[in-house]
Amino acid sequence: MAAGDSIEAMIGYLSPDSHINRLFWAPEGRLSTSIAVAERVTIRNARMAGHAFTLDRHGFTLARHPTSLAGIGDRAGIEGFYAREVEEIAKALTGADLVIPMGAEIRSSAPDSQRVHAPAGRAHVDYDAPTANRIAMRRFRRAMPDGPDPARFVLLSIWRCFSPPPQDWPIALCDFESCRDDREIRSVKIDVARLPEGDARLAPIEGEAEMGASGLFTFNPAHRWHYYPDMTRDEIIAIKFHDSDHGRAWRAPHCAFRDESRADAVPRESVEFRVAAYFIGI
Numbered sequence: 612m613a614a615g616d617s618i619e620a621m622i623g624y625l626s627p628d629s630h631i632n633r634l635f636w637a638p639e640g641r642l643s644t645s646i647a648v649a650e651r652v653t654i655r656n657a658r659m660a661g662h663a664f665t666l667d668r669h670g671f672t673l674a675r676h677p678t679s680l681a682g683i684g685d686r687a688g689i690e691g692f693y694a695r696e697v698e699e700i701a702k703a704l705t706g707a708d709l710v711i712p713m714g715a716e717i718r719s720s721a722p723d724s725q726r727v728h729a730p731a732g733r734a735h736v737d738y739d740a741p742t743a744n745r746i747a748m749r750r751f752r753r754a755m756p757d758g759p760d761p762a763r764f765v766l767l768s769i770w771r772c773f774s775p776p777p778q779d780w781p782i783a784l785c786d787f788e789s790c791r792d793d794r795e796i797r798s799v800k801i802d803v804a805r806l807p808e809g810d811a812r813l814a815p816i817e818g819e820a821e822m823g824a825s826g827l828f829t830f831n832p833a834h835r836w837h838y839y840p841d842m843t844r845d846e847i848i849a850i851k852f853h854d855s856d857h858g859r860a861w862r863a864p865h866c867a868f869r870d871e872s873r874a875d876a877v878p879r880e881s882v883e884f885r886v887a888a889y890f891i892g893i
Contacts, residue, residue, distance in 0.1 A: 615872075677845040733866055743853035758891070768885055777840060781839070782868075798821070
């Protein structure tokens with residue numbers, strides 16, 4: 612059965628009652644202290660919108676860029692030649708003078724997946740604004756220690772699906788125009804040797820205010836969600852995490868969701884590669 616012009620699905624949002632938002636990372640796995648709530652929303656088929664979605668207006672875009680990467684199992688290829696492919700894709704999409712690959716996140720919805728993460732099921736951006744600025748400038752200074760500050764930077768993801776269509780957990784993208792004034796709520800990333808238990812998960816942590824964080828979002832009925840069903844391996848979705856030029860769409864909340872409308876859906880396997888793009892000569 613082909614995808615229609617829209618579907619109803621559940622999107623994970625941050626509960627207004629969630630006040631200590633942390634994501635602990637340990638060798639054994641990840642643990643979130645955030646309280647999530649699921650909201651049923653309409654997710655429109657972006658392929659049937661009648662217009663293209665663009666990075667600078669909507670915060671995301673679809674493009675065709677074939678790859679030589681065989682799949683998510685080729686870890687050496689992902690960190691090697693695929694990083695160079697992603698660099699060229701980001702330059703072509705943004706027109707940036709310098710693009711720095713920042714590493715990949717490998718995901719699968721298959722229940723027996725190992726050494727990969729499940730689809731991210733909450734409305735989020737990968738970096739809140741302070742974290743985005745710190746990361747962008749730190750990466751830039753490593754690459755160009757003696758140059759002037761960039762006139763503009765963009766942190767974004769190049770997202771590609773490697774499993775055949777239709778996929779069971781597509782990615783939903785929130786049109787920037789519908790969320791431009793929404794507050795992003797920090798979820799602090801904390802690296803630990805072992806995941807904490809009980810009250811230790813919520814105990815005060817020295818220096819937490821200066822730690823890196825993603826941005827989470829509470830439900831807003833004005834949000835307009837879109838998705839690209841039936842992704843192929845020759846397509847990518849570019850998603851803005853942060854654009855230092857707030858005169859454009861400067862972020863796009865996104866979230867994986869379970870597509871229950873496709874009885875023939877297969878487990879999603881995807882690679883999202885984060886990059887920093889810099890405009891130096893503007």
